[in-house]
Amino acid sequence: MTPLVDPLLSGPIGLQEILVVVFKVVVAFAFLMVAVMFMVWFERKLIGDMQNRIGPNRAGPWGILQTLADGVKLFFKEDLLPDNADRFVFKLAPYLALIPAFLIFTVVPVGGNYSTGDGTVSLFGEETLLQVADPPVGVLFVLAMSSVAVYGVMLAGWSSGSKYPLLGSVRATAQMISYEAALSLSVLSVILLSGTLSTSGIVAEQSQWNWNLWLTGFIPFAIFLISGTAELNRPPFDLVEAEQELVGGFHTEYSAVRFALFFLAEFMNTVTMSAIIVTLFLGGPNGPMFGPEWLQSWVLPSLWFFLKLFVFLFVFVWFRATLPRFRYDQLMDMGWKLLIPAALGWFLILAGIQVASDNDDINLALVVIVGVAIFFAGMGLLMLAMRSSRRQRQLSGVTD
């Protein structure tokens, strides 16, 4: 009977291991749900503040139960199924949007002392990492799931059998595919410096304040943040559901629980994307360590992680409150003509620096200076070329 409960084929597995896995899954799921509820409230409240309004203030203290009230309302609303809809795909799409959002979170280390320990904590007498799964291809898993998330949006728009959702989903797909390239290329820089694909390995590499944020020289971080926002379809890149043009975008025809699932997926994606940024660039749960052992292994790392996570949640809301929406051609111009070349060029320079630092005969400082100079010269030339091509287009009658 033992082999049947052996998910890793690594010999007999007892009750402890199963308990650990079940515990981690339940905690991660519960945390994500609470975080999404908090995020919805936080966004509405903060945007209210930024726009000089009050925001939700009726349900519970400071309106904190507003999300719960909205959720309950959505559950009891009528569930509509359009006549023209492709019934099976229409019902499937919300789940395709939601499940990848949750799965990405499973590879994020949310705690564990990596600075003075090896990141493991003791749970039910088992030494384990504070993440649901630690596959050797953790970062690739994140990229895979974010590319699978496109299906939810795409199929929702198509299966609705109506024109605005279809237009919205075509836009969304083009946007998400384009920005995924920039996203992956900026992650490459992190992988190059860390020398590992596993998320726990990347966090362990950043344990002595050598965070990838400054190790990779800020540019991959900026590219990741911008293309991450575009990947989430959040403002200023929310052309997918541009109300003035597309009614509600890909989820125009959705109502009640299925709409709630899309809503949930969107905010869950925001939380997981913030968690991924923290993991890749800001050292995950790493931070100053002090105090007794239990404080160091259980409390402080998770505290640092959630503080950093909170900063990015705030940043995403801040983006929404301050930046006007991009035009579609501007969005594609930025993705293909600025972010992708910049990410590729910076990756080449980092590779050069890596080679120089491995080799004692090469002057490292010279390589860094020359590399950065070439990078900026190249980007300048690219900008110049783009400007002249734009002028040519304007001259030939097409205004830009």
Add this chain to the structure above:
Amino acid sequence: MSVESVVFVIAGSICIVGALGTVLFRNPVHNALSLVATLFGVAVIFIAQDAHLLAAIQVIVYAGAIVVLFLFVIMLLGVDRTEKLGIDPLGGQRPLAVVAAVALLGLSLTVLLAVGSTVTGQEAATGDPGEGAENIAKLGEVLFTEYVLAFEVTAVLLTIAVVGAVMFSRQRKADLIDEEEFPGLEALLAETEDETEDDTEAESEGVEAT
């Protein structure tokens, strides 16, 4: 029954059901979705064989990019149009396909029933693939040392293909349009151009479309 067999049976049936769906469904979007199911099944089998990198790449490249592009094209062209299956664009390919299918099936069955589960009985020539991260490191090392020429040639080939596609799609009025910005707009423009220039052609196109 070991866990490996359980995983194999489940993933294998997903693969087969998906493959059948890819061939048998009437709606092209359903075909594409069945193909995704097959690709995921194969990815699971890869993971069961400890080939994590292959599984990840399978999902990123095939499920995440290629089938998404398939769906994109299907959506832009419109799925309401049905192809006329009566006309065979390449003469005699159907009987040939049947012959090839029967021959391959016969060959596979002969090997499975007569020879056994292995064909040559040889061990893998490349040695121990290693587990987890070790496997990825080994793959990378081989790819960038022993097979670096093949790797570079493939890269050049893909670049040429991209440049060629861009060259083909940039013609006349289309010169002013960025294909990445407005995919499919060129085809639309070409259609309207035809309508204004050549009425008879536009009419015949309209008949075909309906």
